[in-house]
Amino acid sequence: MYTQALNTSDAEDRQIEDAARAGLFQARIDAEERIEPNDWMPAAYRKTLTRQISQHAHSEIVGMLPEGNWITRAPSLRRKAALLAKVQDECGHGLYLYAAAETLGTSREELVDLMLAGKAKYSSIFNYPTQTWADIGAIGWLVDGAAIMNQIPLCRCSYGPYARAMIRVCKEESFHQRQGFEIMLTLCRGSDEQKAMAQDALDRWWWPVLMMFGPPDNASQHGDTSAKWKIKRFSNDELRQKFVDATVPQAQFLGLTIPDPDMTQDEAGHWVYSPIDWEEFNQVLAGNGPCNRDRLAARRKAHDEGAWVREAAAAYAAKRSRRDVAQAAE
Amino acid sequence: MATPNVPLWEVFIRSRNGLAHKHVGSLHAADATLALQAARDIYTRRGEGLSIWVVPSSAITASDPAEKGMMFEPAESKIYRHPTFYDVPEEVGHM
């Protein structure tokens, strides 16, 4: 949050945004200029971005839990090192994203408190359990694959700090999907039991992954303004289709069956998938997924049990600066 | 109870000798020593750096984008500061 001193104050937020400034702002966006933290921006732009970037950050942090569930049980030392490095990367990505959100004027602590209070969303995919080792492969292959589809266009998002964070994230994530696909490939070339494990993981993750792209375009709440502000450059359905088209051949290569027997390929080569069960999506979003409670409980526990450590570091820093001042005075 | 804020730091990294330190991001830490260690652990995991600076975000004074005109536009008209402003015959060679 560099140059925070100039960030818009509450008083200014309350001012009526004059049409001239809003017009200039939109002209900058249309000219593909990046908006930087201290630039004037409509309050709604600030709010939308704060919500989106912080949700993205929460997703990275909560997303550590399902995969973290297998770090201590990874079946080889090579897999263990790769998984630990990958889950650590997610922590780093959460961190970059919180920093980007903070440039808009809300502190990381406030954003995290909202998440812990259950008042902020994170990607609903992380409310599903990792039941077997194959889930680690499926998450890397499908969840990270879907995330990349979403994130690459965000590297050109109109808000500078978010775009820069995404460039770093995308660069680092390039190994994640490959890692997942390699796990799946090894399973599919293994015993019948391993192949069944891989198929079972695909069966369970396929539909939740398609839901990751969000509600269909005709039901999305944020689509219009986000597109106008060049925060979002492709619609949910466009990205979903792109993902399906990329993934079907990969599943065929693995010798796995997508759990959608009615899927067909249209004349343009696109794979047409069956209707998605949005009721399930809404239920998970409403807190009724299989792991919502576990995920929040784990994050709250880490936060609460870490409080005394953070207090100790703050207390030591305060003592230290008092000592330095006293020494300087001598 | 609201979680108390931990100070914010800006991280600058020199990726290779001969290059200047470049802003790479920020982090939270209670003091400078912890900030430097965290910067190492967060921003140099893939061999990105040879040297790190951490600076308290609050120590940075920034220009106001609203004053962009006054601050930066006067420089735009001083084209005589650029070598292309001057005509030197080609046969003189590189200068």
Next chain:
Amino acid sequence: MTVANIQISETPLVLYLLRRADDALILGHRLSEWCGHAPMLEEDMALANMGLDLLGQARELYSYAAKIEANGNDEDKFAYLREVGQYRNLLLVEQPNGDFARTMVRQFFYAAFADLYWRAMMRSRDASLAAIAAKSEKESAYHLRHSSEWIVRLGDGTAESHARAQGAIDDLWAFTGEMFWLDDRERALVDAGIAIDAASLRAPWLKTITNVVSEATLTLPTNNWMQQGGRSGQHSEHLGHLLSELQSMQRTFPGATW
């Protein structure tokens, strides 16, 4: 089917390598348990980095042991197909994470040793070990720096952090003596210039520990009774649980490739 535990020809050098590899694996595993649960995101990153360093050290040492043993074993067989009694790590590193203070004190005690140990081992007559030492020394030096900074902050932070850090020091102290212990089989390697005499590291280790602990306004216990047994496979109750988790996949699906 390879459900059974592997058999190992524990020549002095193989045993020596397994002891160090097991230290690194078990401590790295413990640190990996923190992933996603640390007191702050910045520290989550740091704990994972240290865990990855140790995991890397373990893999190099196991691979070298496998080469020396030349018995068809490899890093994964060493890690996944030995039972508790075949593990040779220090009791210190298998102690549970507990709270952040306990994890940091354990890391601090071990890193203060490992830093000296690997630095000395860079002069090993065994070129492979000397190369592993050169890499590990830099990692351990950073682990020592990181954990020392935290010991000072926890000790000289709040009354609560002080009490937790002091409690961890008091409880873990009895596991530090084993680091400097040497048996006849290691003695032979010391005489051959392959290993170093760990006992010679005790004085400089104590000096580092004393400096940091006193800066942290903490104290070292006066009780100098030391536990040992890990090096010969006599472990605490904790290691079995750690291994049952670590090895669950290999034990459930014998012989599978992952």
